[in-house]
Amino acid sequence: MHELPITKSIFKTVVERAKAENATEVRRVVLEVGVLRDFIPAIVQKYWDYISPGSVAQGSVIEIREVDATAVCGKCGIEYTIGRENIHNACCPTCGYRYGTLVAGSELRIVGIEIVRNKTEE
Numbered sequence: 001m002h003e004l005p006i007t008k009s010i011f012k013t014v015v016e017r018a019k020a021e022n023a024t025e026v027r028r029v030v031l032e033v034g035v036l037r038d039f040i041p042a043i044v045q046k047y048w049d050y051i052s053p054g055s056v057a058q059g060s061v062i063e064i065r066e067v068d069a070t071a072v073c074g075k076c077g078i079e080y081t082i083g084r085e086n087i088h089n090a091c092c093p094t095c096g097y098r099y100g101t102l103v104a105g106s107e108l109r110i111v112g113i114e115i116v117r118n119k120t121e122e
């Protein structure tokens, strides 16, 4: 149930940015989430719908883009990608070594916010 505090902090950032941009409405929030985050998009949207009414972000859609993880092999040192499909069996593709150091894959960032500034201009 770690999605709620994360959703709240995303919400805070989105509302602040929307204010700074003089937005009247937030339509969509695009998040980039590493595959190693055990993040459930449907739950995030549910929390979002729960906390956003009455704010500028009311009714907006959360779009989640999953990004692959990256590890550096502990033996040969090459960097390789870990996708959702090999997350539980991610050996180095070059030497087959099982242990690597993760350098990316647990990130969570807001990569885009779609806003409306003035409804009458549409």
Ligand SMILES: [Zn+2]
Residues within 6 Å of the ligand: 073, 074, 075, 076, 077, 078, 092, 093, 094, 095, 096, 097
């Ligand atoms: Zn290797």
